[in-house]
Amino acid sequence: MKIVAGVDFGTLSVRVSIVDFKKGRLGSAAADYPLTRKTEDPDHATQAHAAHMEALAKATRAAVKAAGVKGDQVLAIALDTTGSSVIPVGAGLAPLDDYYLWCDHRAKREAAEITATARRAEMKAIEWCGGTYSSEWGFSKLLHWLRHNPKKRARFVTALEHCDMVAAVLCGITDPELAPRSICAMGHKWMWNESLGGLPPEDFLVAVDPAFKGVRGKIAGRYETSDKIAGRLCPEWAAKLGLSAGIPIPVGAFDAHWDAIGAGIAEGDVVNVVGTSTCIMAIAQKASLIPGVCGVVPGSIHPGYTGIEAGLSATGDIFDAIARRAGVKVRELSAAVTQYRAGQTGLLRMSWDNGDRTVLVNPELGGVTLGWNLVSTAADELFAAIEGTAFHTRIIIERMAEHGVRVDRVINGGGIPQKDETLNQIYANVFNKPVLVPKTEVTSLGSAIFAFLAAGVYPTIEKAQKALCPKFRVVKPQPAAVAVYQELYPLYRKLYFGLGKPDADAVAIGDVLPTLRRLAAKAQAK
Numbered sequence: 001m002k003i004v005a006g007v008d009f010g011t012l013s014v015r016v017s018i019v020d021f022k023k024g025r026l027g028s029a030a031a032d033y034p035l036t037r038k039t040e041d042p043d044h045a046t047q048a049h050a051a052h053m054e055a056l057a058k059a060t061r062a063a064v065k066a067a068g069v070k071g072d073q074v075l076a077i078a079l080d081t082t083g084s085s086v087i088p089v090g091a092g093l094a095p096l097d098d099y100y101l102w103c104d105h106r107a108k109r110e111a112a113e114i115t116a117t118a119r120r121a122e123m124k125a126i127e128w129c130g131g132t133y134s135s136e137w138g139f140s141k142l143l144h145w146l147r148h149n150p151k152k153r154a155r156f157v158t159a160l161e162h163c164d165m166v167a168a169v170l171c172g173i174t175d176p177e178l179a180p181r182s183i184c185a186m187g188h189k190w191m192w193n194e195s196l197g198g199l200p201p202e203d204f205l206v207a208v209d210p211a212f213k214g215v216r217g218k219i220a221g222r223y224e225t226s227d228k229i230a231g232r233l234c235p236e237w238a239a240k241l242g243l244s245a246g247i248p249i250p251v252g253a254f255d256a257h258w259d260a261i262g263a264g265i266a267e268g269d270v271v272n273v274v275g276t277s278t279c280i281m282a283i284a285q286k287a288s289l290i291p292g293v294c295g296v297v298p299g300s301i302h303p304g305y306t307g308i309e310a311g312l313s314a315t316g317d318i319f320d321a322i323a324r325r326a327g328v329k330v331r332e333l334s335a336a337v338t339q340y341r342a343g344q345t346g347l348l349r350m351s352w353d354n355g356d357r358t359v360l361v362n363p364e365l366g367g368v369t370l371g372w373n374l375v376s377t378a379a380d381e382l383f384a385a386i387e388g389t390a391f392h393t394r395i396i397i398e399r400m401a402e403h404g405v406r407v408d409r410v411i412n413g414g415g416i417p418q419k420d421e422t423l424n425q426i427y428a429n430v431f432n433k434p435v436l437v438p439k440t441e442v443t444s445l446g447s448a449i450f451a452f453l454a455a456g457v458y459p460t461i462e463k464a465q466k467a468l469c470p471k472f473r474v475v476k477p478q479p480a481a482v483a484v485y486q487e488l489y490p491l492y493r494k495l496y497f498g499l500g501k502p503d504a505d506a507v508a509i510g511d512v513l514p515t516l517r518r519l520a521a522k523a524q525a526k
Contacts, residue, residue: 002457003067005060005074005243006448008255009052009081009162011035011103011276016059018067018074019448021457024468027067028444031055035101043105043135046098049087052162053169060241071242076249077170077233078226078451080444081162083254084189086141089165090155092174097149099162100141103277103313105355107140108363110147110209114140117208118200125191125200130293132361136313138190139205139212146211153211158218161185163252164230170249171231179221180230184253186223187297188309194298198223224251225303226258226450227461248454256281257301257309258446259413261461263438264469267305268408270397274423275414277357278312278389280396282405290403292359293396302461308405310396314354315389316416318367319382321353326378336379337386338422342429342481343488346520347371347384348512350495351392359399360500368499371516386423387485390430391492397431411436411472415443421475429481430489436472445469484519491515 002021007014012035017028033051038044064071082102090096100106114133118126126133133140142159158176160168168179186192191200199219205212224230230251238245256279260271265283273279283305287296293310300307323330348370355363369381401407410433417424417437428435449464458464491512498507 001073002075002455003069003073004448004451004455004457005063005077006444006446006451007056007060007077007079008258008444008447009079009166010255011082011101014052014055014059015444016056016063017444017448018063018069019445019468021452021467025445026069027063027065029059029062029066031059031062036098041106043108045101045104047085047101048098049095049165052166056166057240060243064242072244074243074247075457076247076451076455077241077243078250078447078454079163079166079252080255080258080447081166081252083161083163083185084137084141085162086138086159087162087165088142088145088152088156088159090157093157093160093165093168093176093179096152096155097145100145102136103354104141105135105363107144108135110143111135111137111140111363114143114208117204121204121207123200123204125193125196127289128193128297129188129191129295130358130361131291133191134294134357134361135363136357142215143209143211147209156218158220161189163254164221167230167249167252170233170237172234172236173231176218177220180251181221181223182252183223183225183297184257184300184307187300188254188295190219192223225299226251226253227303227453229454250450250454253300256311257307258450259442260301260446261449261465262442262445262469263411263413264465265301265411268406269411270400270407270409271411271413272393272427273414274315274412274416276314276316277354278315278393278414280310280358280393282308282400282407284308284405288404290400290405292361292399294358308400310358310400312351312389312392313357313363314351318351318353318385318389322378322382322385328378333379333382334420334422337383340383340422341523341526342387342484343516343519344523345371345376345380345384346373346516347376347380348488348492348495348516349381349384349388350492350499351385351388352500356500358396362500365500368495370512386426387430387488388492390427391489392496393427394430394489395493395496409436410434411438413438413442415441424475425478428475428477430485432477432482432486434477435475437475438470439473440470442470484523487515487519
C-alpha cells in the first residue's frame with residue numbers, strides 16, 4: 001500500500017482525501033471555515049489564516065480515520081487553494097491581516113490604475129495576462145491593503161498566496177527568502193514571467209503608487225513549478241495533522257488548476273471547473289497571447305506545458321443568489337427545471353453578477369436579465385442563468401480557439417457537474433459538442449497526483465492520471481435544442497460585447513426581445 005494525502009482548500013471548506021496508488025480514494029473528510037462578507041460592501045470577502053489551519057488539522061485527522069489507515073503510512077501531502085487569495089505577513093511570516101479572498105473585489109480602482117500604467121508603459125507583462133489587470137489578482141489586492149493600512153506598513157515583510165503560505169507554515173519556513181512561490185499563482189496573478197525577468201520592475205510599481213516602493217524585493221522566495229518540493233512537514237504540524245514529520249510537500253497551486261489535472265486534462269482538452277465560479281483551463285506545448293484571457297503561463301497546471309486560464313467570476317454563486325432571493329434551496333429550483341426546453345423561459349441572462357473575469361475583465365458589470373413577463377418565476381431565472389453561463393463559456397472557448405488553442409474535447413469538472421445533469425446537457429447543447437463528465441468527483445485528486453510525484457511513486461503526471469483519473473460519461477448535444485441555441489447565442493454575444501464594454505459602439509438590440517418571445521412560444525407549444 002502506497003498512500004498520500006491530497007488537500008483542496010475551497011471557498012468555504014477544506015477537503016482532504018487519502019488516496020492509494022492502485023485503489024484510488026480510500027476516504028476523505030472536510031471541515032468548514034467562515035467567510036467574512038459585509039452587507040454594506042458587497043466587494044468584501046476575507047478569511048482568517050488561523051481558521052484555515054485549524055480546519056486543515058481537523059479534516060486531515062478525520063480523513064485518515066475515514067480511510068482506515070494510520071497517519072504514519074501517508075508518504076506525502078500536497079495542497080491546492082483558491083487564488084488569488086492574498087495575505088500580508090510580518091516577521092516570521094506572521095499574518096498582519098486576513099486573506100483577501102479570490103472573490104474580494106475591493107481593489108477595482110487599484111486594478112484599473114495598474115492596467116492604465118502598464119498600457120502607458122507598453123509593458124509586455126500585461127499582455128500575458130490578457131491585457132487587463134484584475135481586482136481579483138495579487139498586486140491590486142496588496143496595493144489596496146497598503147493604502148488602507150498605513151499603520152501596519154512598517155511591519156510588512158511580504159505577501160503570500162494562500163497555497164504558498166500554507167506550504168511554508170507546514171514546512172516550518174519563517175524566512176521569506178526560503179518560502180516557496182508557486183509559478184502557477186505568481187504567473188497568473190502577479191505578472192511574473194521568467195522570460196521578462198520575473199516580476200514587473202520596481203520603477204513600474206512605484207509609478208502605479210509610491211506605496212509600492214521596495215515591495216518587489218520583498219516578494220522573494222523560490223519560484224518553482226509543482227513538480228518541485230516546497231519542503232518537508234515539520235514536527236509541530238506533523239503532530240497537529242497526525243502524520244509523520246519529514247514527508248515531502250510539493251510546491252502548491254490553485255484548486256482549479258489541479259482539478260484539471262484530476263479530471264485527466266491533456267493537450268486538446270478544455271476543462272470547465274464549475275463551482276462557485278468557473279475556471280476554464282487548457283494546456284499547450286506552445287501558446288500565444290490571448291486577449292482578455294487571465295493568463296498564459298509556462299509551467300502552470302502541468303509543469304511540462306503552458307497553462308491557459310480563463311473563467312467566470314460567479315457560477316454557483318449566481319444560482320445560490322437566485323434561490324436565496326426566492327427563499328428556497330438551489331436543489332429545489334434545480335429539480336423544477338429538469339424538464340425545461342431550450343429557450344422556453346423567454347429570458348436571456350448575462351452572467352455578470354460578480355463582474356466579468358474573462359474576456360472583458362470588467363468588475364464593474366452587474367447581472368442583466370432580459371425578457372421578464374408577469375408570470376416569470378425563480379426557476380425560469382435559474383434555467384436562464386445556466387444558459388447564460390454556458391453562452392459566456394462558449395465565448396471564452398471560442399476566444400481560446402481563435403488564438404491557436406486546440407479544443408478537441410470539453411470536460412465539465414468541478415462539483416456542480418457531478419450533481420446537475422441539466423447544466424451538463426445545456427452546456428453540450430450550447431457548445432454543439434459532446435461534454436465529458438468524470439464518473440466520480442475529482443476534487444483533491446489533482447493534489448494527490450502531485451503528492452504521488454513528490455513521494456516518487458509515479459514518475460510522470462500522465463502515468464498517475466492513467467492510474468487514478470476516473471472514466472468519463474458523455475453528454476451528447478440534442479439537435480432540437482442546438483437549433484434554438486444557435487439563434488440565441490448571437491443575441492447573447494451581441495449583448496455581451498455591446499453592454500459589457502464601456503467604449504462599445506451603439507448596438508441595435510431591438511431584435512432581442514421579439515426573438516426571445518418567439519422562441520419561448522415555440523418551445524412552450526411543444
